[in-house]
Amino acid sequence: MGRKWKKQHKMKEGAENRVQRPKKERPPTTNYEELIRENKDFETYYKAQKIVPEEEWDAFIVCMKENLPAAFRLTGNKNMARSLLHVMKKTFFEPLSQLVPPELTQEELDAGEEPVKPLKPVCLPWYPDNLAWQLNLTRRNIRRCEAYWQLHQFLISETETGNISRQEAVSMIPPLVLDVQPHHKILDMCAAPGSKTAQLIEFLHSSEDELSAAIPQGIVVANDADNRRCYMLTHQAKRLQSPAIIITNHDAAFMPNIHHTRKDGSVGPIKFDRILCDVPCSGDGTMRKNFDVWTKWNPVNGANLHGLQLRIARRGLEMLTVGGRLVYSTCSLNPLENEAIIQRLLVEADGSVQLVNVSDQLPGLKFVPGLEDWILMNREMEMIKSVEEIPVKNTNLFNKHLFPPSPEIREKLKLGRCVRILPHHQDTGGFFVAVLEKVKPLPGEKVYTEKDQEVEKIQSATNTQRIKQPPKKKRRQGFREEPYYYFEADEVVWPGIDSFYGIRKEVDAGLFLSRTKQGKKRNIYFTNSLIKDIVAVNQDHIKIINTGVKVLVRSDNKGAPCDFRLAQDGSQVLLPLITQRKITVTRNDLVIMLQNDDMEMPPEIVTLDPKTQEQCTDLCTGAIAFLYKGDDVTIELVGWKGNKSVRAYVAKNDRIHYLRLLGADTSKYEKNKFAEQRDLEAKNSSEPDLSVVDESVKSNNENEESMEDNSSGV
Numbered sequence: 001m002g003r004k005w006k007k008q009h010k011m012k013e014g015a016e017n018r019v020q021r022p023k024k025e026r027p028p029t030t031n032y033e034e035l036i037r038e039n040k041d042f043e044t045y046y047k048a049q050k051i052v053p054e055e056e057w058d059a060f061i062v063c064m065k066e067n068l069p070a071a072f073r074l075t076g077n078k079n080m081a082r083s084l085l086h087v088m089k090k091t092f093f094e095p096l097s098q099l100v101p102p103e104l105t106q107e108e109l110d111a112g113e114e115p116v117k118p119l120k121p122v123c124l125p126w127y128p129d130n131l132a133w134q135l136n137l138t139r140r141n142i143r144r145c146e147a148y149w150q151l152h153q154f155l156i157s158e159t160e161t162g163n164i165s166r167q168e169a170v171s172m173i174p175p176l177v178l179d180v181q182p183h184h185k186i187l188d189m190c191a192a193p194g195s196k197t198a199q200l201i202e203f204l205h206s207s208e209d210e211l212s213a214a215i216p217q218g219i220v221v222a223n224d225a226d227n228r229r230c231y232m233l234t235h236q237a238k239r240l241q242s243p244a245i246i247i248t249n250h251d252a253a254f255m256p257n258i259h260h261t262r263k264d265g266s267v268g269p270i271k272f273d274r275i276l277c278d279v280p281c282s283g284d285g286t287m288r289k290n291f292d293v294w295t296k297w298n299p300v301n302g303a304n305l306h307g308l309q310l311r312i313a314r315r316g317l318e319m320l321t322v323g324g325r326l327v328y329s330t331c332s333l334n335p336l337e338n339e340a341i342i343q344r345l346l347v348e349a350d351g352s353v354q355l356v357n358v359s360d361q362l363p364g365l366k367f368v369p370g371l372e373d374w375i376l377m378n379r380e381m382e383m384i385k386s387v388e389e390i391p392v393k394n395t396n397l398f399n400k401h402l403f404p405p406s407p408e409i410r411e412k413l414k415l416g417r418c419v420r421i422l423p424h425h426q427d428t429g430g431f432f433v434a435v436l437e438k439v440k441p442l443p444g445e446k447v448y449t450e451k452d453q454e455v456e457k458i459q460s461a462t463n464t465q466r467i468k469q470p471p472k473k474k475r476r477q478g479f480r481e482e483p484y485y486y487f488e489a490d491e492v493v494w495p496g497i498d499s500f501y502g503i504r505k506e507v508d509a510g511l512f513l514s515r516t517k518q519g520k521k522r523n524i525y526f527t528n529s530l531i532k533d534i535v536a537v538n539q540d541h542i543k544i545i546n547t548g549v550k551v552l553v554r555s556d557n558k559g560a561p562c563d564f565r566l567a568q569d570g571s572q573v574l575l576p577l578i579t580q581r582k583i584t585v586t587r588n589d590l591v592i593m594l595q596n597d598d599m600e601m602p603p604e605i606v607t608l609d610p611k612t613q614e615q616c617t618d619l620c621t622g623a624i625a626f627l628y629k630g631d632d633v634t635i636e637l638v639g640w641k642g643n644k645s646v647r648a649y650v651a652k653n654d655r656i657h658y659l660r661l662l663g664a665d666t667s668k669y670e671k672n673k674f675a676e677q678r679d680l681e682a683k684n685s686s687e688p689d690l691s692v693v694d695e696s697v698k699s700n701n702e703n704e705e706s707m708e709d710n711s712s713g714v
């Protein structure tokens with residue numbers, strides 16, 4: 001019996017330890033539109049807090065009950081984002097400005113339908129380079145107007161390929177005010193699902209220099225306590241092709257120090273230049289899309305979260321370097337989750353941390369200053385104005401730190417520098433942001449000095465020895481990822497790769513890695529040198545979920561001298577590093593390759609431009625990169641050169657994306673239901689109606705609702 005029990009127990013342990021892969025989210029069964037958007041306690045509570053100027057209260061409440069317009073950013077590589085912006089404005093927004101909305105049929109008039117309202121996309125003025133937009137595409141607009149339908153299809157397909165990212169407007173603010181530079185070490189403490197992490201990565205890759213843009217000096221450590229949600233972060237990172245991101249899985253309130261090798265060779269904890277604390281919160285600023293918050297809201301939710309939020313932010317300040325910036329944000333309007341936290345951090349920091357005034361960093365954004373005074377209420381909606389008034393039944397819930405600062409210290413704290421965004425001001429969700437700067441070490445904080453070097457060098461030597469032998473077993477629960485094996489000087493696959501692709505001399509071969517020690521390597525990844533150092537020094541005490549961009553994939557027996565082909569997933573990183581196997585192609589060549597997705601009959605080299613053919617003559621069979629530089633757009637694709645043919649390795653949605661950027665025909669891959677309907681009608685010789693589509697078309701689009709549904713995009 002003993003053995004059997006032990007075995008069962010062991011199996012159970014094993015199951016718990018196994019890294020949880022993300023499960024497919026099931027669509028909610030609730031009909032969200034029908035949820036009641038009313039909560040008297042919510043109104044009483046916030047009226048008493050005076051977060052909204054009295055004369056704006058009605059506008060605030062009306063707005064809170066309306067659906068949130070969709071907002072999105074054009075993402076990734078800046079040049080590509082600008083080119084896509086050009087296409088979006090010209091091809092999709094311009095026709096909208098001339099659109100005459102279709103008239104209602106008698107049947108629709110009888111059914112009480114309202115006419116389609118003209119739509120004007122709004123560019124968010126405070127987001128750099130016009131890359132963020134907001135628009136109110138309703139299901140009715142999409143169904144009834146071809147121009148809206150086409151814009152919607154465009155947004156969906158570009159979102160699928162990751163060139164557009166759906167994100168609430170206000171949620172774009174924290175990374176902006178973090179003021180990220182490409183050399184910064186950044187920690188995102190509560191990062192999943194990763195929309196803000198994506199912005200941080202984009203800023204890290206924003207150098208004008210090609211090589212530094214592909215491989216920045218700085219890093220982003222993206223952490224989340226939820227193991228399953230860490231895989232959402234992995235997905236984001238993959239999309240952005242950053243060799244400078246590492247995903248970790250820790251409770252941010254107890255985030256372990258992450259070590260690195262300092263310039264003097266000693267090993268010690270990283271002090272981060274930038275830290276984002278986008279903490280878990282009650283989310284009452286998201287009621288315009290998460291309608292269930294209306295019914296769940298109560299006045300003590302905020303107090304319940306205060307402790308966790310404070311511990312996370314406090315740990316963030318400890319990990320921040322002197323001179324560094326920490327942004328604290330929530331999608332809650334509640335002062336107990338916001339100003340009460342900031343107040344407590346400032347008081348504890350005793351002058352070593354200051355609030356930064358960021359109003360000039362957000363041109364055109366309307367917001368209200370942080371509160372200097374607020375009140376507490378218990379579930380019974382009794383107002384509690386001071387510690388002395390806390391009822392005995394609430395002593396577990398409330399403590400003295402939740403109350404506003406006394407008038408004597410109020411002035412010193414400058415809580416008015418916090419930013420609160422109210423939904424009715426610019427048709428957004430509600431949000432809170434505070435930017436803190438560490439101006440000197442925290443009380444009692446030890447800062448690394450020259451004197452510490454000798455002691456730490458000894459630790460460093462010990463650590464380095466440990467690193468060279470990847471830890472064998474005994475990892476923490478849930479920490480079962482394969483270790484990372486960086487190439488060593490005698491790496492057998494390296495000479496073949498180096499000679500075939502001509503890797504630039506300044507690139508260190510030791511930055512390439514694989515996930516398998518024994519046997520054939522299947523995929524080869526790449527990271528920057530700081531990530532390599534972090535992996536080496538921390539691999540056995542930090543739960544690393546993922547790092548490295550896949551740059552090469554094994555492709556045995558395809559008649560090429562090199563066993564590895566280029567991976568499209570990592571082309572932005574690898575192509576700037578290689579000097580061979582790249583050819584310049586014309587627009588027409590690219591269009592030919594993108595229009596042809598026939599695996600059996602790829603385009604023949606003789607059909608390409610004579611100059612392209614000439615470049616092909618000197619190349620043996622194997623992986624190849626195609627470069628196109630147009631006036632408005634630069635495109636780099638990976639593919640394969642055979643004896644007589646070439647092909648581009650591009651997924652279907654990406655093909656549409658590139659064809660769009662080239663201004664070429666996408667109809668091979670995109671069906672226009674309206675055009676199909678017209679053809680059908682013409683065929684039946686009936687009068688075609690060019691603006692209105694019939695019921696069969698309306699219901700025949702499974703993606704129709706995905707740009708205006710209520711899924712989380714915060």
Ligand SMILES: C[S@@+](CC[C@H](N)C(=O)[O-])C[C@H]1O[C@@H](n2cnc3c(N)ncnc32)[C@H](O)[C@@H]1O
Nearest residue numbers: 190191192193194195196225226251252278280
């Ligand atoms: C507001 S969401 C973060 C949204 C994210 N920053 C974004 O922009 O996509 C809060 C996140 O905190 C995570 N979380 C909750 N408790 C945590 C803790 N103790 N430590 C770290 N992360 C935590 C949740 O899993 C959730 O993903």
